[in-house]
Amino acid sequence: xxxxxxxxxxxxxxxxxxxxxxxxxxxxxxxxxxxxxxxxxxxxxxxxxxxxxxxxxxxxxxxxxxxxxxxxxxxxxxxxxxxxxxxxxxxxxxxxxxxxxxxxxxxxxxxxxxxxxxxxxxxxxxxxxxxxxxxxxxxxxxxxxxxxxxxxxxxxxxxxxxxxxxxxxxxxxxxxxxxxxxxxxxxxxxxxxxxxxxxxxxxxxxxxxxxxxxxxxxxxxxxxxxx
Amino acid sequence: xxxxxxxxxxxxxxxxxxxxxxxxxxxxxxxxxxxxxxxxxxxxxxxxxxxxxxxxxxxxxxxxxxxxxxxxxxxxxxxxxxxxxxxxxxxxxxxxxxxxxxxxxxxxxxxxxxxxxxxxxxxxxxxxxxxxxxxxxxxxxxxxxxxxxxxxxxxxxxxxxxxxxxxxxxxxxxxxxxxxxxxxxxxxxxxxxxxxxxxxxxxxxxxxxxxxxxxxxxxxxxxxxxxxxxxxxxxxxxxxxxxxxxxxxxxxxxxxxxxxxxxxxxxxxxxxxxxxxxxxxxxxxxxxxxxxxxxxxxxxxxxxxxx
Numbered sequence: 369x370x371x372x373x374x375x376x377x378x379x380x381x382x383x384x385x386x387x388x389x390x391x392x393x394x395x396x397x398x399x400x401x402x403x404x405x406x407x408x409x410x411x412x413x414x415x416x417x418x419x420x421x422x423x424x425x426x427x428x429x430x431x432x433x434x435x436x437x438x439x440x441x442x443x444x445x446x447x448x449x450x451x452x453x454x455x456x457x458x459x460x461x462x463x464x465x466x467x468x469x470x471x472x473x474x475x476x477x478x479x480x481x482x483x484x485x486x487x488x489x490x491x492x493x494x495x496x497x498x499x500x501x502x503x504x505x506x507x508x509x510x511x512x513x514x515x516x517x518x519x520x521x522x523x524x525x526x527x528x529x530x531x532x533x534x535x536x537x538x539x540x541x542x543x544x545x546x547x548x549x550x551x552x553x554x555x556x557x558x559x560x561x562x563x564x565x566x567x568x569x570x571x572x573x574x575x576x577x578x579x580x581x582x583x584x585x586x587x588x589x590x591x592x593x594x595x
Numbered sequence: 596x597x598x599x600x601x602x603x604x605x606x607x608x609x610x611x612x613x614x615x616x617x618x619x620x621x622x623x624x625x626x627x628x629x630x631x632x633x634x635x636x637x638x639x640x641x642x643x644x645x646x647x648x649x650x651x652x653x654x655x656x657x658x659x660x661x662x663x664x665x666x667x668x669x670x671x672x673x674x675x676x677x678x679x680x681x682x683x684x685x686x687x688x689x690x691x692x693x694x695x696x697x698x699x700x701x702x703x704x705x706x707x708x709x710x711x712x713x714x715x716x717x718x719x720x721x722x723x724x725x726x727x728x729x730x731x732x733x734x735x736x737x738x739x740x741x742x743x744x745x746x747x748x749x750x751x752x753x754x755x756x757x758x759x760x761x762x763x764x765x766x767x768x769x770x771x772x773x774x775x776x777x778x779x780x781x782x783x784x785x786x787x788x789x790x791x792x793x794x795x796x797x798x799x800x801x802x803x804x805x806x807x808x809x810x811x812x813x814x815x816x817x818x819x820x821x822x823x824x825x826x827x828x829x830x831x832x833x834x835x836x837x838x839x840x841x842x843x844x845x846x847x848x849x850x851x852x853x854x855x856x857x858x859x860x861x862x863x864x865x866x867x868x869x870x871x872x873x874x875x876x877x878x879x880x881x882x883x884x885x886x887x888x889x890x891x892x893x894x895x896x897x898x899x900x901x902x
Binding site for chain 2: 445447448458459461462471472474475477480519
């Protein structure tokens with residue numbers, strides 16, 4: 369589904385590299401965690417998938433499409449196939465929880481009926497039906513992240529890309545978010561997630577890629593956090 | 596497509612309302628700018644009107660000798676009217692000239708007595724000539740001087756041409772008018788440029804605060820038009836509100852200043868102009884506001900839509 373073919377990313381000075389000769393693939397319905405120290409290249413790797421960053425060498429494929437050959441005008445269409453979740457939530461601060469989720473559907477050109485039906489379902493899935501009309505500033509960190517997840521899944525994407533989704537959360541909120549991601553994966557959506565959290569990895573017991581200095585140094589099918 | 600337009604419109608209104616402080620700041624700056632643009636418009640109008648009034652007061656007067664044959668006088672009138680530079684030539688016959696004289700000096704007994712002593716009308720006919728442009732008086736005057744010279748010295752027709760007496764005043768006035776017109780167009784241009792820059796900067800700051808939002812919208816797969824639309828609409832709304840507010844501020848000022856301009860500018864009342872030409876002034880103000888708001892938003896947002 370996702371295929372990295374010998375991808376390297378060099379910084380402007382031409383010597384230091386964020387990614388070095390990264391090759392791996394992700395199968396449909398997999399749940400892949402990427403672990404590693406800060407600066408190991410985890411976030412750069414995710415940015416390659418959503419075409420926010422370009423590789424210096426190599427190619428990234430989404431199914432059979434070379435992601436970095438997509439013309440700029442078509443990028444919004446491509447991004448709608450991917451749900452994204454970030455450490456800092458990235459919610460629209462002047463929209464309510466409901467509107468944040470609805471915005472992703474509106475941008476996707478969905479009808480009003482679909483929005484009226486799917487947004488409450490997504491909110492129910494992350495257990496936030498009662499906070500639908502609150503603004504992000506009125507929500508806790510865990511609630512914000514659940515809104516972000518609801519927004520990521522509402523368009524039924526093929527894949528969820530989550531960059532440190534539990535990085536800013538307390539242990540209980542972390543547990544809830546991981547459970548939701550697991551549930552989404554069980555429903556058939558591929559999930560790629562980066563994390564620092566050893567507890568999360570051990571709890572999941574799924575495939576783990578370990579990165580160090582821009583390289584993938586381990587690939588365990590049912591991994592533990594080894595660093 | 597219609598759904599998208601409806602959603603963009605709604606998002607524009609909601610954004611306008613929820614970012615009230617940012618909207619207010621932009622509207623305020625835009626309002627000041629439009630106020631200044633209106634001021635230059637009104638000053639220009641005052642200037643133009645007073646110049647026309649002044650220009651219409653400049654003329655050449657040709658006085659004919661009382662003995663002049665009326666046919667000769669009429670033929671000169673006809674030839675003057677045929678000149679392309681002449682806007683208006685007003686003929687005053689001997690009889691009318693006498694009536695005007697009597698009217699003017701009706702309270703001056705000595706003059707009236709002296710006039711009554713005379714058997715014949717002592718006044719000659721005259722023609723008052725207005726040129727289309729101030730610069731054309733020179734050639735009209737030359738034309739008349741030639742006429743004067745060509746007549747036989749025994750039977751002169753033209754007594755005096757008073758252009759020479761006015762020449763200096765006319766020349767001075769035309770140079771003053773030209774300088775004022777140049778200066779005011781330069782000032783207007785500078786003001787409008789400053790206005791555009793200030794508006795652009797304010798709206799750019801307003802959108803700068805939304806750059807995070809814009810990047811999020813891109814990440815969830817919103818197309819550029821879907822992101823840009825609400826901001827452009829907000830820019831247009833700033834323009835409309837600011838234009839209407841600026842007009843509302845001008846209204847009482849006009850009521851106050853109108854009678855004063857009427858006194859000073861010989862009957863030109865700025866308030867009457869404001870009321871009579873309101874639709875034009877409204878269109879210019881709101882139109883300029885919309886233009887500035889739209890262009891500023893479009894330029895500002897273009898920065899954050901790259902990548």
